[in-house]
Amino acid sequence: MPKAFPKEFREDVIRVYKDSDASMAQVAKDFCISPSCLKRWLSIDERNSSRSSDRAAPASESDALREANKRIKLLEQENEVLRRAAAYLSQANLPKMMYPLVRELAAKDAPLRVPVAVTCRVLNIARQPYYRWLKCPVTDTELSEAYRANALFDAHKDDPEFGYRFLVDEAKEAGEPMAERTAWRICSELGWWSSHGKKRGSNGKKPGPPVHDDLCTMTDKHGVTRHEFKAEGPNELWLSDITEHWTGEGKLYVCAIKDAYSNRIVGYSIDSRMKSSLAVAALNNAAARRRIEGGDVAGCVVHTDRGSQFRSRKFVHAINRHSMVGSMGRVGAAGDNAAMESFFALLQKNVLNRRTWASREELRIAIVTWIERTYHRRRRQAALGRLTPVEYELIMKPAATQAA
Numbered sequence: 001m002p003k004a005f006p007k008e009f010r011e012d013v014i015r016v017y018k019d020s021d022a023s024m025a026q027v028a029k030d031f032c033i034s035p036s037c038l039k040r041w042l043s044i045d046e047r048n049s050s051r052s053s054d055r056a057a058p059a060s061e062s063d064a065l066r067e068a069n070k071r072i073k074l075l076e077q078e079n080e081v082l083r084r085a086a087a088y089l090s091q092a093n094l095p096k097m098m099y100p101l102v103r104e105l106a107a108k109d110a111p112l113r114v115p116v117a118v119t120c121r122v123l124n125i126a127r128q129p130y131y132r133w134l135k136c137p138v139t140d141t142e143l144s145e146a147y148r149a150n151a152l153f154d155a156h157k158d159d160p161e162f163g164y165r166f167l168v169d170e171a172k173e174a175g176e177p178m179a180e181r182t183a184w185r186i187c188s189e190l191g192w193w194s195s196h197g198k199k200r201g202s203n204g205k206k207p208g209p210p211v212h213d214d215l216c217t218m219t220d221k222h223g224v225t226r227h228e229f230k231a232e233g234p235n236e237l238w239l240s241d242i243t244e245h246w247t248g249e250g251k252l253y254v255c256a257i258k259d260a261y262s263n264r265i266v267g268y269s270i271d272s273r274m275k276s277s278l279a280v281a282a283l284n285n286a287a288a289r290r291r292i293e294g295g296d297v298a299g300c301v302v303h304t305d306r307g308s309q310f311r312s313r314k315f316v317h318a319i320n321r322h323s324m325v326g327s328m329g330r331v332g333a334a335g336d337n338a339a340m341e342s343f344f345a346l347l348q349k350n351v352l353n354r355r356t357w358a359s360r361e362e363l364r365i366a367i368v369t370w371i372e373r374t375y376h377r378r379r380r381q382a383a384l385g386r387l388t389p390v391e392y393e394l395i396m397k398p399a400a401t402q403a404a
Helices: 007-019 024-028 034-055 060-088 099-105 115-123 129-137 138-160 165-172 182-188 275-291 312-322 335-350 360-375 389-403
Strands: 217-219 224-226 237-247 250-259 264-271 303-305 325-328
Touching: 007 024, 007 034, 007 264, 024 034, 060 099, 060 115, 060 264, 099 115, 099 129, 099 237, 115 129, 138 165, 138 182, 165 182, 237 275, 237 335, 237 360, 250 275, 250 335, 250 360, 264 275, 264 360, 264 389, 275 312, 312 325, 335 360
Parallel strands: 237 303, 303 325
Antiparallel strands: 217 224, 237 250, 250 264
């Protein structure tokens, strides 16, 4: 029984066929599938679309009218909350606190009484803290915090060059003793800094530890260590990385996997979010397509950078499930994955930066079409003897079989 193509690959083929003016035979040839296979995929897609549209139809007009009335009433309440919130926050003499507004909107004598649950949902605040505040609007802790902040503000106003450590001593003399950590927190939240300024450091984030050793390094006769991205046959060394690009709907992320033997993109995944599932889907698609072509991916080295998606448990488990070997470069060293960076540079110049993209779907179709039609089958590479990646694999595969 023939093995099934990945679901994401089938959906991309259908998108390209529907978006382009090419014939069914031409699209099938570009993606190395038969026209009958593409025709079957299109019929299945049409049946699924018709079923989903039938399920989405309303049960009856009365139910639809009832739901519309509920929705209209809810929209009126949400509009009232937003209108009152805008007016409430525009008054400079009032504190920027939402709980009094929630109480006013829920009052019995309000013109349009809005339930507490609706107001809290629109303003994105929790209900339990609101009910606790309703029992005790001003707690002893908040009152003590206000006195401490007032003492720190007076000391900062008198001596703007003082930092929070000096302000603690001044506040203590004014009758408001506190720990240095408390003074730092109050000054940080309110933006009271010394007039001398402060040196801004990094964001404080440390790179995560590598989950694999770097298997693509070699040392020459002069003792210099450098990376070598070469393979004697297909499915020996794969390279992977993630790139992103803006569209009118937001960012679109692409995770691609390249075979170092023929520079062919053996698998890719495209999504609106950069999660570990993006890298896992790309690896699964690459393994599935290589097995359909009769290849064996067991023992293949998958080299990546030290991104969180490639260090995730899901990606490590996917590598082990396919009997592959992981490899990982250093932090902030683009040369450790230079071969993959060169492909993304080509994608950037030939597709991403050519024009502005209104939607993610539009950019997705353009990326898939360029990879499958142009990069794989039309763009000749000097490193491959002026052959395309597909031609190189077709020509070199018989030679490798004879040599074996």
